[in-house]
Amino acid sequence: MGTGDGTDTAADRLHELATYFLEHPVPGPSARTTHSTTPSAPMNLGMLDYIQASVTEVVQHTRTVNPDAGPLPEHVADVYDWCRQYTAHAPAIDQQRARAIEIRHRLEHAVRAGDARIVRPIHCPACRRVGLKWQPGLWRAVCLNVHCARTNGGVHHQWKLARLAYEQAAVERIRQDCAT
Template sequence: MDSGDINAADGLRLLRTAYLAPSGTRHTGRRTATATEAQAPIRLEVYDYMADAVREAVETTKELRAGQEATAPPPAEAEDVYRWMVEETAHLDEERQKARDTLIYRQGLEHAILMGDHKVVRPHPCRRCHTYGLHWDRDNEVAACLNRRCADSHGEPTTWTLKEIARHYINRRTRAAVRAT
């Protein structure tokens, strides 16, 4: 699986091993009431996120195959779902493979951002001004271009979703591969 510098499978593996367990209690220095119930043994928001990512990958694979039966069932391990997805869609036309690669790349970006690596959007150019000024906006969950010449008439930055960034990246990579041959 060639997904560039973002590896979605490694991201899921790291989420499962390092981020799924609770981080423990944070000592704020203030007195607090004693907990009456034990903390959940895992971080439920990370578990739900991982389940949703795997579910989306499996459902997208089925949609891309357009009703054809899968040759193998989805794997039991979450991080193996991307390898399975590539194997199940390898025979499809270029557009469907680009849709698959876009999903894998987008989820890799999402995994990195969930783990706190907001710098993953910086190597991508803004599609409007073509500069490398993207930064992650946590509040709006979009990448914002900080080039002031790229701002709209109200001074608001141009924003891009992770899906748009992934689609643009895959299209650029595909064009570069065509030019190289």
């Protein structure tokens, strides 16, 4: 998934997620249901809540960093560009936090849309090797490297998407600082 230029952004994933759940409604009960005699909503209402929570998190962070941030964009997928625009002159730690939120959302949006392969190219924070596998029952990525497991008493390291996003944002910040 991407914009055609080789990128894969949270905005792309959010747009894909919303489109996917509009085109493929959940036939079973959802976490949030209506109790009426009219037909059910054409979309999983729990997913709608999730999308709203994602956008709200980005907006809250942006407004905390920059209370004078302009009006929200018309399309929800543009909220990440809006955030970058209004946090561009914020302290580095606030920019890194915004980036970590965006990366985590990209990962979450992809996993929720059924693309668990998104975690495969991410380096394990413990052994720094590629080879994570998504475990939906745990809602975590697991490092499959045997040598990595040995350093953890024989148990495979498990990582929340938030930790993977934090690590990736930190690496991006270090690379950016070294390049300047």
